[in-house]
Amino acid sequence: MTENKRTNDPEGVRRRIIDAAYDAFVTQGYLATGMLELRERASVSGGAMAHHFPAKRDLGLAVIRDRVAEAVRQTWIAPLHTSADVPAAIDLIFENIINELMHNGRVSGCPLNNMAMDVSHHDSEMREVVSAVFGAWHEALSAKFARDAEEKHASELNPHSLATLVIAAYSGAMAMAKARQDVSPLIDCRMELAALLAAKYRLR
Amino acid sequence: MTENKRTNDPEGVRRRIIDAAYDAFVTQGYLATGMLELRERASVSGGAMAHHFPAKRDLGLAVIRDRVAEAVRQTWIAPLHTSADVPAAIDLIFENIINELMHNGRVSGCPLNNMAMDVSHHDSEMREVVSAVFGAWHEALSAKFARDAEEKHASELNPHSLATLVIAAYSGAMAMAKARQDVSPLIDCRMELAALLAAKYRLR
DNA sequence: GACATAACAGGTCAATTGTCCTGTTATGAA
DNA sequence: TTCATAACAGGACAATTGACCTGTTATGTC
Numbered sequence: 001m002t003e004n005k006r007t008n009d010p011e012g013v014r015r016r017i018i019d020a021a022y023d024a025f026v027t028q029g030y031l032a033t034g035m036l037e038l039r040e041r042a043s044v045s046g047g048a049m050a051h052h053f054p055a056k057r058d059l060g061l062a063v064i065r066d067r068v069a070e071a072v073r074q075t076w077i078a079p080l081h082t083s084a085d086v087p088a089a090i091d092l093i094f095e096n097i098i099n100e101l102m103h104n105g106r107v108s109g110c111p112l113n114n115m116a117m118d119v120s121h122h123d124s125e126m127r128e129v130v131s132a133v134f135g136a137w138h139e140a141l142s143a144k145f146a147r148d149a150e151e152k153h154a155s156e157l158n159p160h161s162l163a164t165l166v167i168a169a170y171s172g173a174m175a176m177a178k179a180r181q182d183v184s185p186l187i188d189c190r191m192e193l194a195a196l197l198a199a200k201y202r203l204r
Numbered sequence: 205m206t207e208n209k210r211t212n213d214p215e216g217v218r219r220r221i222i223d224a225a226y227d228a229f230v231t232q233g234y235l236a237t238g239m240l241e242l243r244e245r246a247s248v249s250g251g252a253m254a255h256h257f258p259a260k261r262d263l264g265l266a267v268i269r270d271r272v273a274e275a276v277r278q279t280w281i282a283p284l285h286t287s288a289d290v291p292a293a294i295d296l297i298f299e300n301i302i303n304e305l306m307h308n309g310r311v312s313g314c315p316l317n318n319m320a321m322d323v324s325h326h327d328s329e330m331r332e333v334v335s336a337v338f339g340a341w342h343e344a345l346s347a348k349f350a351r352d353a354e355e356k357h358a359s360e361l362n363p364h365s366l367a368t369l370v371i372a373a374y375s376g377a378m379a380m381a382k383a384r385q386d387v388s389p390l391i392d393c394r395m396e397l398a399a400l401l402a403a404k405y406r407l408r
Numbered sequence: 409g410a411c412a413t414a415a416c417a418g419g420t421c422a423a424t425t426g427t428c429c430t431g432t433t434a435t436g437a438a
Numbered sequence: 439t440t441c442a443t444a445a446c447a448g449g450a451c452a453a454t455t456g457a458c459c460t461g462t463t464a465t466g467t468c
């Protein structure tokens with residue numbers, strides 16, 4: 001006579017929770033999102049939630065590791081390997097992001113940066129996980145710069161600091177775009193970075 | 205027989221509240237700071253708090269307008285007017301900020317950026333106030349670039365987009381520094397920006 | 409001195425927060 | 439089939455949130 005037949009689907013439930021959490025954390029922020037809201041979004045009971053993620057920070061850590069890191073990989077690291085050189089890759093990355101932002105009306109910001117700002121204060125473990133994602137991002141970009149420098153003999157550039165500048169410019173531009181709800185900061189930075197990199201790659 | 209003699213000091217109480225709020229908002233975040241904590245920090249009663257700031261958002265708006273905007277003015281806009289040109293000013297600004305961060309051990313981030321990330325989602329009015337501060341910052345930097353371009357005949361540079369890049373690079377570098385609790389992103393960006401601007405100003 | 413109002417005290421309020429509890433059911437191993 | 443445990447249901451929990459209430463006192467104006 002029980003109406004609801006329960007189905008055990010641990011991976012599915014866990015994925016639904018993380019999907020809902022990633023979406024909510026990115027669009028509203030980590031602190032601003034409550035566990036109750038997430039349970040409703042993912043359509044899971046309190047018991048299921050507590051079973052998979054005993055505390056909110058466990059969910060936050062999982063979101064960073066599983067989703068945010070993957071988003072950085074797909075949008076920033078993968079294009080580096082399919083493009084001729086870094087300047088071409090960066091221009092393509094910015095174009096894709098700008099097009100996507102203009103497509104859906106609002107700017108919700110860089111997922112990694114959003115999580116970083118929400119989390120950095122309170123929890124040192126979460127901060128270190130975020131820091132590791134930044135590190136992987138910087139590592140990939142820096143390595144590609146270094147390879148370009150060899151192959152194209154553009155030895156004037158400093159791969160490490162240049163990679164930092166690119167990531168910082170993108171993160172900051174996205175933060176400005178989010179605050180102003182306007183993509184133009186990203187367009188500006190795309191142009192300036194393209195010119196900067198073109199000049200660096202012109203030198204021998 | 206009343207022990208506590210009350211003293212009416214509206215400006216003082218208001219200033220104490222805003223001071224405490226600015227400090228807490230910058231170091232912990234806007235959402236993460238409760239009104240009760242602020243009352244204790246500022247040593248004011250609930251009545252006094254409600255009198256000056258009926259809602260938390262009123263306090264947030266006041267903090268942005270009175271303190272955050274002033275911090276941007278002092279650290280970023282003022283040095284522009286006392287330096288020979290923008291590259292010199294930016295190098296000085298970065299040096300000051302880096303020295304200050306290294307002095308006190310931890311990196312709490314750019315006040316404006318912190319508020320922007322905490323607030324942009326929920327409240328459109330607060331977002332617009334933050335946006336206005338970004339606008340004033342960009343306006344001041346852009347105008348100084350334009351003046352330099354005339355005086356030094358460095359007409360190759362685009363004041364608008366270059367100012368965006370500088371602000372974005374700083375904001376992003378500070379976000380990275382906060383996440384990693386390490387000033388090196390700022391050092392990297394300082395170096396790269398100095399080289400970039402030197403190249404721009406060398407051309408005629 | 410009378411009086412209106414701003415400034416403040418101290419406490420209450422419902423709503424929401426994140427966490428955790430006790431049951432119940434599904435699942436796989438022996 | 440037996441049984442241990444993982445998976446889940448549904449709710450309760452204390453703590454904390456931001457807002458607001460009724461009084462009381464200070465302050466300036468006439």
